[in-house]
Amino acid sequence: MEPRRRPASIILALIPALALTIGVPFANHLEPRIFGLPFLLDYIVLWILLTPAFMYGVYRLEHRQQ
Secondary structure, X not given: OOOOOOHHHHHHHHHHHHHHHOOHHHHXXXXXXXXXXXXXXXXXXXXXXXXXXXXHHHHHHHOOOO
């Protein structure tokens, strides 16, 4: 039997997806430049690097002993 999904884990998994879809138009700026890259590219790279941390949090929530 598959364990029931917790609402907190669903919300935690949606944060990076929403940041990369809905947040991009708001972060679409050429300035400031960070490490010589436009802000939008840094924003996307940041969320790609943060996504595994969020997925680890989902894993921990789903496999927490009850």
